Amino acid sequence: MNPENYLYLSSILFVIGAVGVLVRRNAIVVFMCIELMLNASNLAFVSFARLNGNIDGQVVAFFVMVVAAAEVVIGLAIIVTIFRTRRSASVDDPNLLKL
Amino acid sequence: MMPHLADGFTSPTFEYQLLAPMLIVFGGAIVGVLVEAFTPRGPRRTVQVALGLVTLVVAFVVLLAVTRPKLGDLAASGTVAIDGPAVFFQGTILVLALLSFLLFVERGVDSAGDAFTPSGATIPGSASERELVAARVSQTEVWPLALFSVGGMMLFVASNDLLTFFVALEVMSLPLYLLVGLARRRRLLSQEAALKYFLLGSFSSAFLLFGSAFLFGYSGSISFTGIYDSLSSGVGLDPLLLIGTGMVAIGLFFKVGAVPFHSWVPDVYQGAPTPVTAFMAAATKVAAFGAMLRIFYVALGDYDWNWRPMFWVVTILTIVVGSILAITQTDIKRMLAYSSVAQAGFILTGVTAASDSGLSSTMFYLVAYGFATIGAFALVTLVRDGTSEATHLSRWAGLGRRSPIIAAVLSLFLLSFAGIPLTSGFIGKFLVFEAAVNGGATPLVIVGAIFSAVAAFFYVRVIVLMYFSDPPDDAPSLALPGAATTLAVAVCAAGTVALGVVPGPVIDLAQEAAAFIR
Numbered sequence: 001m002n003p004e005n006y007l008y009l010s011s012i013l014f015v016i017g018a019v020g021v022l023v024r025r026n027a028i029v030v031f032m033c034i035e036l037m038l039n040a041s042n043l044a045f046v047s048f049a050r051l052n053g054n055i056d057g058q059v060v061a062f063f064v065m066v067v068a069a070a071e072v073v074i075g076l077a078i079i080v081t082i083f084r085t086r087r088s089a090s091v092d093d094p095n096l097l098k099l
Numbered sequence: 100m101m102p103h104l105a106d107g108f109t110s111p112t113f114e115y116q117l118l119a120p121m122l123i124v125f126g127g128a129i130v131g132v133l134v135e136a137f138t139p140r141g142p143r144r145t146v147q148v149a150l151g152l153v154t155l156v157v158a159f160v161v162l163l164a165v166t167r168p169k170l171g172d173l174a175a176s177g178t179v180a181i182d183g184p185a186v187f188f189q190g191t192i193l194v195l196a197l198l199s200f201l202l203f204v205e206r207g208v209d210s211a212g213d214a215f216t217p218s219g220a221t222i223p224g225s226a227s228e229r230e231l232v233a234a235r236v237s238q239t240e241v242w243p244l245a246l247f248s249v250g251g252m253m254l255f256v257a258s259n260d261l262l263t264f265f266v267a268l269e270v271m272s273l274p275l276y277l278l279v280g281l282a283r284r285r286r287l288l289s290q291e292a293a294l295k296y297f298l299l300g301s302f303s304s305a306f307l308l309f310g311s312a313f314l315f316g317y318s319g320s321i322s323f324t325g326i327y328d329s330l331s332s333g334v335g336l337d338p339l340l341l342i343g344t345g346m347v348a349i350g351l352f353f354k355v356g357a358v359p360f361h362s363w364v365p366d367v368y369q370g371a372p373t374p375v376t377a378f379m380a381a382a383t384k385v386a387a388f389g390a391m392l393r394i395f396y397v398a399l400g401d402y403d404w405n406w407r408p409m410f411w412v413v414t415i416l417t418i419v420v421g422s423i424l425a426i427t428q429t430d431i432k433r434m435l436a437y438s439s440v441a442q443a444g445f446i447l448t449g450v451t452a453a454s455d456s457g458l459s460s461t462m463f464y465l466v467a468y469g470f471a472t473i474g475a476f477a478l479v480t481l482v483r484d485g486t487s488e489a490t491h492l493s494r495w496a497g498l499g500r501r502s503p504i505i506a507a508v509l510s511l512f513l514l515s516f517a518g519i520p521l522t523s524g525f526i527g528k529f530l531v532f533e534a535a536v537n538g539g540a541t542p543l544v545i546v547g548a549i550f551s552a553v554a555a556f557f558y559v560r561v562i563v564l565m566y567f568s569d570p571p572d573d574a575p576s577l578a579l580p581g582a583a584t585t586l587a588v589a590v591c592a593a594g595t596v597a598l599g600v601v602p603g604p605v606i607d608l609a610q611e612a613a614a615f616i617r
Contacts, residue, residue, distance in 0.1 A: 007316075014309055021302050030298055037305035044312035052319035057312075060262050060321060064308065067269045071301055074273050078280055078293050084222050085290060091298065094291035097366040 006047040014040035027079045027089045031072075038068045114174040117181040120162040120189060121257075124250040127154030131243030140236070147242040148204055154246060155200065159193040162186065171616055173259060177322055180259040180393070183612030187462055188256040188389035192382050195469045196249045198587045199378035202473070203241060207581030208480050214372040215241050215281045216289075223286035238281055244274035245378065252382055256389030259397075260322040261311040264390065268307065268354070271386060272300050275379060282372040284487035292370025299353070299363045307350025313343030314398070323398035324617045330401045344399060344406055348413075351394070354387035357447060358416040361440045365428075368436035373488065376432065377476035380439050381469035388446055388465055392458060395450070397615045403453040407540075410451040415546050417444030422554040430490045434557065435475055438516055441554050442468055448547050449531035452538030459613035460530035463606055467515065467523030467598050474591030475512040478505055481578045489575035495561065497570030502577050506565045508592050513562060515595045517555040523598030530606070 013036060020033030042061040049057025083089045115122070127150060134146050170186050173179070206213050215238045217231035251271030258264040280293030315321050317339040318329035330340075353360040368376045399406060421441030428434035446468070449461035482489050482498065482505070489495070499506040515522035528551065532544045580588070598605060 010312075014305075017305070018302075021298075027294065027298065031301075034298070034301045034305055037302075038308060041305065041308040041312050044309065045315060048312060048316035048319075051316065054319050056262075056321045057315055060265075060311075060315070063262055063266055067266060070273060071269065074276050075297055075301065078276060078290070078297050081219065081280065082290050082294050085287065091294070094287070094294060096288050097291055097295070097370055 003047050003050045006043060006050075010040045010043035010047060013037075013043065025090050025092055027082070027091050030091060031075050031079065035068060035072070038064060038071075111176040113176075114172060114181075116165050116169055117172055117174040118179065119165055120158040120193070121250055121253045123158040123161060124154055124246055124253060127151070127158075128243045128246035128250060131246055135240055135243065144237050144239050147239045151200055151203075151242040151246060152197070155193055155197045155249070159190065159197070162190055162193065173616065177324065178260050178263045179254070179257045180323075180397075180616055181257060182616040183614050184389065184392065184458065184462065185257040187609065187612040188385055188465075189253045191385050191462075191466050191469060192249060192252045192256070195381045195385065195473060196245070196252075196378065198470075198473045198590060199374060199382065200245065201583040201587040202374035202377055202477055202480070203245065204583040205374070205480070205581050208483065208578035208584065209283065209486065211235075211283065211486070212237055214283055214374050214480070216283045216286060219277070219281045223290075241278060241281065244278055248272075248274040248278070248378075249382070252386035255386045256393065258390065258393070259324070261315060262321055264394065265304070265308055265311060268304060268350075268390070271383070272304065272354075275375075275383065276300060278375045279367055279371040279379075281375075282370070285370075288370040289372065290370075292367045295363055295370075296367045303350045303353035303360065306346045306353075310343045310346025310348075310350065313339045314347065315343075317343060323394065326398040327400060327617055330399070340402070341405070344402065345409065347394060348406065348409060351387060351391045352413060355384055355391065355443045355446075356440050357413050357443050358420040358440065359413075361417070361421070361443075364440055365433045365436040368439070369430060369432045369490070373432070373476050373480045377473045380435075380476065381472045384439070384443065384446075385465045385469055388450070388461060392450060392461060393615065396453070396458065397617055400453075400615075407451055407453060410447060411540065411543060414444055414447040414451055414543055417441070417447060418547055418550045419444075422550045422557075425554065426557045428557075429492050431479055431492055431495060431561070432476075432488075432490050434492070434561070435472075435479070438554065438558070439472065441550070442516065445528060445531060445547060445551075448535045448540070448543050451540050451543060452531075452534040454534060454538050455610075455613050456534040457531075457538055458615075459606070459609040460527070460534040462609040462613065463598075463602070464527035464531050466605060466609075467527040467595070470591045470594035470598070471512040471515040471522075471524065474588050474595065475509060475516075477580075477584055477588045477591070478509045478512070480584070481505055481580055482575050483578050484575045492561065492564065494571065494575050496564050496568040497574070499566035501570055501574060505577065508588060510562045510565070511592055511595060513558040515599070517558040518551050519555075521596075521599045523595045523602070526599055526602040526606075 017033045017036035045057040045060045217236040221228040254267035258267050276297040282289035318326040356364040425437035449457050515524035518524045518528040535544050
């Protein structure tokens with residue numbers, strides 16, 4: 001199969017993730033959408049590695065997975081703390097910081 | 100076809116002398132994690148403080164003594180470039196981090212201890228939190244986290260391929276997300292700031308990563324040198340390059356807080372513990388601009404006819420929106436945050452010049468801006484209402500009569516932000532404007548000059564408020580700063596004056612260092 005199709009797929013996944021971040025209200029779901037964007041980038045890296053015949057793109061994908069895992073640890077820690085304080089994980093509820 | 104590993108696998112080389120400052124900082128951070136696990140609670144804070152400060156000082160000395168004489172080399176198989184700008188930025192980051200660490204240490208201004216909550220995991224206002232406050236426990240994880248962040252910043256400004264670039268960005272950012280949420284006072288604000296910073300920060304890193312994938316797709320190489328080579332030979336598909344450049348720029352614009360990616364800046368600067376705000380505002384900005392300069396001057400250096408128009412638009416927007424919104428602020432931390440957005444615009448003016456003088460002027464401006472920023476935020480910690488900081492501007496009225504020293508030093512930093520002669524800010528603005536004019540960006544300079552005047556209005560307004568209005572009846576208390584804060588403010592004030600009166604040595608240093616290697 002033509003590897004270019006995977007690029008289209010990765011772009012679609014990235015857009016789904018980006019739209020999800022903008023429209024969803026639950027912090028966990030927003031966060032999952034961000035992970036989707038990172039994974040879309042991984043797919044793009046691997047597809048380009050195939051297209052360019054350069055294995056570096058695959059190596060990047062592994063590192064991104066590790067970074068994403070570290071990001072989950074930090075992100076869930078922050079979201080859980082907020083949830084324990086406010087009994088809600090909605091991104092609309094914390095609204096103390098404004099002009 | 101994929102090359103097989105066995106065909107061309109060479110074991111990587113590491114130039115430890117060049118990498119030593121970064122390795123020392125990361126080593127100090129890892130030792131800090133171990134200290135957290137194995138030291139009893141009593142001496143733990145003392146050990147962490149000493150470890151943090153000593154690590155930074157040793158790294159700085161090694162940077163000057165060992166790395167600097169050998170600069171101009173690629174290290175770690177070409178993934179890290181230790182050239183003039185990298186060493187200059189690393190040194191700046193270490194000095195600014197050391198000054199911020201002095202603010203982290205301070206326990207004298209808040210009766211309950213330092214600026215951090217005793218335990219980030221407790222629910223604000225709960226019984227367990229009160230128990231820990233009464234026992235005067237402190238959250239010592241702050242120190243290794245901050246050291247990891249400093250290490251990430253040092254790697255970020257030296258990274259020479261897309262992978263190192265992304266990993267360094269995350270190593271720099273992830274600890275910061277946590278540090279933002281650890282304020283002792285107004286914890287709900289602090290947690291909210293952490294959530295916003297985290298979600299928006301990782302959103303923007305995803306853009307940066309996706310853009311990197313397209314740059315890789317265009318050039319077939321993840322190294323900045325490889326991207327530069329493929330640009331000059333003109334192979335590859337232009338749409339990929341355009342998408343990649345744009346998305347990488349979005350990620351970096353977010354990190355420096357440029358309009359239209361600035362919405363997190365006021366919220367996070369206001370909610371974060373003030374010492375962390377100082378650290379973020381100064382050191383993170385140096386690191387982000389350092390990395391931005393490297394990717395746009397090194398990897399995309401021959402593509403400037405295509406990225407400069409984008410920088411023009413963002414620069415003008417940043418200066419205009421930052422200056423105008425700062426006028427409407429009533430909270431001093433938010434005002435300083437919008438001022439830092441406007442300052443990012445002035446720094447971008449230098450970046451847009453796309454020349455050696457653009458590089459050296461940006462380097463000088465970042466040093467000047469860093470000193471004034473840390474000093475200003477340090478002074479914010481001193482004016483307090485009962486237990487927490489009195490950040491509303493009306494509370495600062497008449498401060499000149501109650502504490503002439505705080506008012507005078509704050510005025511110095513504000514005048515430097517405004518770019519008044521004899522302060523570092525004037526020289527910085529002069530240099531970036533000069534570089535921009537020579538680089539053919541005169542309209543940017545005109546906008547910059549006009550909005551410097553607008554910006555001067557809100558800086559001077561605070562000075563007028565402090566000196567020419569009566570203090571409120573229930574005037575805020577003025578904390579007596581401990582030795583650490585006093586030292587930090589004194590160094591920042593001395594730096595601001597020295598860079599304004601005798602800027603020569605630092606300008607020479609920046610010009611000497613202003614040459615990227617490919």
